[in-house]
Amino acid sequence: MTDLDILGTAVDISFVMLMLGVAFAFVRLIKGPSLPDRIVALDMMTILIVSFCGLYAIMADDTAFVDVAIVLALVGFLATVALARYVERRNGGNFPRPPATIPKPEDKP
């Protein structure tokens, strides 16, 4: 009947949305006010690139990119764990300064 390529069009639109998500996360990675913001942005970029590998496997009709997705998920998890441990160990693990919204205890001597 029609020669409208449903799957190809869907893959193209989804590539555009995925890359917009990666670009937004990259903006947060650049201007994140603190180090945990940047780690969150990196973690989400890894997850989005995993789904990019899945989309590329469909587009290129090649199952090898699913293996790339598995390895990328593994490496991204290890990187996130290492960076989180680094943030926690960086200042000894206890509050260096109180978080901004903690009310000051009024019965402090």
Next chain:
Amino acid sequence: MIVEIIIAALILLGGFFCLVAGLGVLRLPDVLIRMHASTKAGTLGSGLILVAVAVYFADTATITRAAATILFLLITTPVAAHLIGRAAFRSGVPLWKTSMEPGVEEKLRR
């Protein structure tokens, strides 16, 4: 034809959720709330796209690998989010509208 439409719908839903995850990470006001967006919406988008991969190829090896990837993401993403949130809270990043009881600083000190 029907399978093609199903795959296209899964792919479009997955891409939409990835876009929502990116928007959330860019626009939400706080580390913990940004983590809420990235963890849940990002995992859902990746899972939908990997389900679409499994439906598209439809042989045993690819379905197993896609299911393993989805399972791995579902296991590791909450662990990573918990680690980042704990590190962020304990290192004292400014929070948006979180009210904490007084004395939490002494309780959390090791």
